[in-house]
Amino acid sequence: MAFESLSDKLSNSFKVLSGKGKLTEKNVEDILVEIRKALLESDVNYQVVTNFLTNVREKMLGTKVIDSVNPSEMTVKIVYDEIVSLLGSEHVGINYAQSGITTIMLVGLQGTGKTTSVGKIANVIKKRDNRNPMIIAADIIRPAAIEQLKVLGESIGVEVFSLGSEVSAVETVKQGMEYAKANNYDTVFIDTAGRLHIDEALMDELKQIKDLVTPQDILLTVDAMTGQDIINVAKTFNDLLSVSGLVVTKLDGDARGGAVLSVKSVADVAIKFVGTGEKIEDLDIFYPERMADRIMGMGDVVSLVEQAEEKMDMEAAEKSMERMLSGQFTLEDMLTQLDQINRMGPLGGILKMIPGMNKLTKDIDTDDAEAALNKNKAIIYSMTIEERQNPRIIRASRINRIADGSGTTRKDVNNLLKQYDKMKDQMRMMGRMFKNGNIPFQ
Ligand SMILES: Nc1nc2c(ncn2[C@@H]2O[C@H](COP(=O)(O)OP(=O)(O)OP(=O)(O)O)[C@@H](O)[C@H]2O)c(=O)[nH]1
Ligand SMILES: [Mg+2]
Structure with missing residues (x-):
């Protein structure tokens, strides 16, 4: 089968990183040397190899390393994505005529x-x-x-x-x-x-x-x-x-x-x-992805990639939970959450389980909810950094300014602030439960 030796060589190159807890510039360069060898020995065009490595290096150095995802899993994902993009990313089918033969x-x-x-x-x-x-x-x-x-x-x-x-x-x-x-x-x-x-x-x-x-x-x-x-x-x-x-x-x-x-x-x-x-x-x-699976030669590469993504999301969610449960919840955090809901990321599911946030997201599938989310985001965007971090200072005159700035009403701003207060209280309460050894959301 074609690609067999490329597959072997790529899997071997990932081993350079096994057991490494962190990605340093040094081990990024080490693995790039291995990937370069694997590609050139498999007859990949020289210029293509050069561009490929530039892109992989950029992504590896630019990706925030998260503890629970090990560097070799991350690298597998980055290389996989790059191969897919090399193969054209999109599936292109037969160009059937609209009418006629x-x-x-x-x-x-x-x-x-x-x-x-x-x-x-x-x-x-x-x-x-x-x-x-x-x-x-x-x-x-x-x-x-x-x-x-x-x-x-x-x-x-x-x-x-x-x-x-x-x-x-x-x-x-x-x-x-x-x-x-x-x-x-x-x-x-x-x-x-x-x-x-x-x-x-x-x-x-x-x-x-x-x-x-x-x-x-x-x-x-x-x-x-x-x-x-x-x-x-x-x-x-x-x-x-x-x-x-x-x-x-x-x-x-x-x-x-x-x-x-x-x-x-x-x-x-x-x-x-x-x-x-x-x-x-x-x-x-x-299909570029299927070919990439085959080239990576790891039957489970797709699940590996999915797991890595899942872990990264979980880690981010846990971090933000920790902050919130320790009572450090600010309007800035709320904005981040709204953003995440907007993107419909996997965090959406977790957020929905949080009392209070539930209200903001209950109609998550409808256009209205999208509009409501955007309104709430616009309100927070119209606040100063100081206001976002310490909403208690937001009084009447500030409320007027924020409403004007976001194209909303005083009532909208007040609603958001009420919602925020409620969430913060509930977070604190849950945080205490957490400390007492109870596990929330079960
Ligand atoms: N193993 C393998 N053999 C193939 C494949 N495609 C074609 N062949 C073989 O390659 C040989 C040539 O195939 P043809 O379809 O006759 O090629 P062609 O381009 O029409 O050839 P000409 O008309 O002579 O120019 C035949 O023996 C096919 O069986 C393939 O995907 N795999
Ligand atoms: Mg022929």
Whole structure:
């Protein structure tokens, strides 16, 4: 399987941090050296590696280290996110036409898997997207190409249109499109001829076909086994034809995988499909996260990442709870809480259990609640720092100023202050319960 050794090397590099309680600049540099080695040895493009490490370093040094999340978990998460972003972040699907026939043209060098991929993708969209596809055999160069396609089409129940090898590819496509229209097909695949190298004759023919039908998708097949070369191939095809997506084939082989990791960021073409074997069902629709899971090579990387996030949230929640329960609750804390509720973070659930806060958040799912939250935030924003930290000084004249400043009424400001007083009392009470050994919220 491709990426196997990259996976091993990455997992090994994370070990540099195991047992380390804290992230220092020194151990950040240590692990970056290891990650760099892992990427370069796996054939990731040099420039891509450099950018990758810059981003990881920045995130590692910029992330507040939280005691309960160990540095190696944090690093796994940061590297994982960076790989996802390298792979394009977003899933890009087939670019179906709003109306009329969607045409998908497959291009690529000889033997990279054009014909096989046409069959695989036609099969998938027929079943999954309920499309009614047809295939045009526009490879008239390789003697057995038409026959290969016909056998393939038959095996998936998709009609293959061909005019034999005596009629030119462009003419075949022209008549094929008319045939598709007359027969109510909604998706047409064009299987084109491959060449050993990119040459003018090939590009001319592909351009003519492109100009004739203006396909919604031009998918370039690249063979993962050919390594860094796929970057140049992708760039060249993209320059000449404006490719809309890549089909990376033969990822089931033992390709080092680095080129696949680099191609999106260097050639700026999204990967849309991945071929994982010779059989018709050996096709993955490309999702950056899934590929990142695979590259990280840790079956449980996703749960690891989730756990790390959860722990970070819990830690933040506990810290703020501690403060509040020790009676240090200020309007500033309240503002932070309102912000958190706004973001609907996991803290929302905990906050809802706090008496008092409950009132402010009870209609949390409605637009009204959102407006109320924002109003309360606006009121606190209109206060001075001193007022936020010591709300007792807020009397009549200050209330007028705050109401004016936040575009609210005196009543709104008074309500917020009452709410705050109540919360503070309740926090104090709970704090005492806590000290007496009772556990709140159970
Ligand atoms: N292992 C593996 N083999 C594949 C994959 N995709 C294609 N192949 C094999 O690669 C070989 C070439 O595939 P084709 O689909 O004929 O490639 P092509 O680009 O149409 O080739 P030409 O038409 O000759 O340019 C065949 O033996 C396929 O079975 C894949 O994802 N994994
Ligand atoms: Mg072919």
